[in-house]
Structure formats: structure tokens, C-alpha cells
Amino acid sequence: MKTAITELFEIQHPIIQGGMHYVGFAELAAAVSNAGGLGIITGLTQRTPELLAKEIARCHDMTDKPLGVNLTFLPSFTAPPYPEYIAAIKEGGIGIVETAGRSPEQYMPALKAAGIKVIHKCTSVRHSLKAEAIGCDAVSVDGFECGGHPGEDDLPNMILLPRAADALKIPFVASGGMADARSLVAALAMGAAGMNMGTRFMATREAPIHDNVKKALVAATELDTRLVMRPIRNTERVLKNAGVDRLLEIEREKGANLKIEDIHEHVAGVYPKVMIDGDMDAGAWSCGMVVGLIHDVPTVKELIDRIMADAERLIRDRLTGFLDDGKPASRKVA
Ligand SMILES: Cc1cc2nc3c(=O)[nH]c(=O)nc-3n(C[C@H](O)[C@H](O)[C@H](O)COP(=O)(O)O)c2cc1C
16 A cells, blocks of 8 residues: 555555553564554653663664654653653654654754654644644544543544545544554545554554553453543543542542642553553553454554455455446445
8 A cells, every 4th residue: 555654654554553651662663663564662661861762772673664753742740851862763763753742843843953754643633733834744633532642622533534634735644543454444535644553552462561451452342441631631541440440539529629649649650560560450541442443462463464455355345346336235245
């Protein structure tokens, strides 16, 4: 398949693995890039720019394909040294950065001076247009279904993607709720040039996370995610667990007076407990509604090859089969 995204990032398939805290290590990013997609190392999971430089070098040892690094600009308890992270990305020979959270405007001159292509993840058309205006090369349009931070507009991708297609000049990928060939083909039909997946890539053999997490993803249904931190306008979609139940109780008790300090223990420092120790009730960790479509733990290559083969069949057989050629629809290939 050739799209504006495969051309922009010089990758074989229009599939990106979004940055994921404590999941997007070298092993997963390299596996995605080796399978023909775009693998992304999660910058801030590396506690210092020096550690990120080491992680990038480790990833280059595992693949010679294009790679990206995610830089997330979210409200955090202590602001990371972004210029030093950008220097590590540049010196590590990384040509693609996925930004997310607040606008990357302040850092665009440094990223562009380093010859880096920027794809900004946005949950609205107005933020996507802003990303286009400040010189981003592409956007990842993240619908309400997504794992992580869906913003506060609550627009699902059935509406958001066609709106983005009508408004944007730069290419975009669909993000949130993407799991298989049906997601990819639907995203392409709505104007996207590819798709970004988070949750689905966690349930792969190479994802370097505890087996309990993969089992929980396979067991969960589309009804098992919850939105936390709504009252402080930092909404996150997470997988329901005992820690999340307690967090939601506190949110209900405090109502409009909720402060981040009230829920600190249920949202800070949770990722290593879940992803490394496999403590599934430790608190809030991102997970998309797409978890209801995850039933296995394939290798990354099996997953991507399956998506691309099924997508080709969907387009060639199912979709072209609907074009009226005089034969009854009931006799056509489904
Ligand atoms: C466990 C997990 C951690 C994530 N961490 C980050 C992050 O640190 N930065 C970021 O920009 N997005 C993060 N995301 C969002 C993903 O990059 C991606 O946009 C999202 O998962 C897409 O929705 P999906 O899960 O329905 O595929 C995370 C998602 C998950 C599931």
C-alpha cells in the first residue's frame, strides 16, 4: 500500500505504533519498524536524556528501518528538560518525532533545524489545524475511543476523521480504536492516510511488559475502560481495576473540588507497578475501548502482516463487490 504517510516516513505499511509510557521501549519499536510499520520509542519513559540516548542506540542495534521518538507535553509534577531530550533525539539520528499533549510550537524551530519530521497527536480539528499552521508534517487524529488522553470534546472517530479530512492539507493517520484491517480500511475511507495503534500493540509477543497485562487485555471487553481525571480536565481512558474504582470513588466524593493531590497515589508511579511487576490493581493505566477487539497475542509481524493481507482482501473483494455489476448481492463474496 502507498499513502502520503508511507511516503512521508519512508515505511512499507501505513501503520504507526504510538508512544506508550513503559511500553514503548526499543524491543517494541524495533519490532514494529522491522515489520514495515513505524515504531516509536517513548521519550519520557527514559528518566533522563542520557538514558534516552542509550535506548535509541539499543534500538538502532535491533533495526535499520525508520524509527520515531514520542515526546509528550502533558501537565506533569515536574517538567522534563525537553531541549536536552530533543538534542538526544537529534544526536541519535532519529528523523521522526511524535509529539502529543500540549502544542509543540515552542520546540518546532529546534526540531525543524534538526531535519526532524513531526507528527502531532491531536484530539480535535482545531488543534490539528494549529499543528498544520506551526509546520507539523502530519497529524495523528485521536478519537474519543482512544487509550490515553482523549481530550475533552468527546468526538468519536466516525465524526472526527471526516472532519479532519475536510479541514486539513497535511496528511493524517487515524488513532484510537484501531485494531485490524477493518479499522485501517475504514480509516482510509474516511480520509486518513494510515492508522496509529496503541493498545493493540501492547498485546503482542514483543511488547516488553508483564504477561499479566497481556492476559488482562485479552480478557477485557469494550465495556471495561473508564475515564478518570475528568474533573481536572486531564481526562484519561484507562482499564478498570480496583485502584481505578477507588480513584473514581474519590472523584465522586470530592466533586468539583477535586485536586490532583487527592488522587496522586492512584495516577503517579503506577506504570512500573503494572508493566514491570504485573500488579493489575495498582491504579490508572491507559487502555482504549479497542481492547474489546483484542483476542490474541501474536508477534508484531504476524499482526501487521495479517492486517495488510486482510485489508487487501477487504478492498478487492468486499468493497469492489458492492459495485453494481448486475449480479444479486446475496451471491457476492462477503
Ligand atoms: C499504556 C498506554 C500508554 C500510553 N502512553 C502514551 C504516552 O506516554 N504519550 C502519548 O503521546 N500517548 C500515549 N498513549 C496513547 C497512544 O500513543 C495512542 O495514541 C493510543 O493508544 C491510541 O488509541 P488506542 O489505544 O485505541 O489504539 C498511551 C497509550 C497506552 C495504551
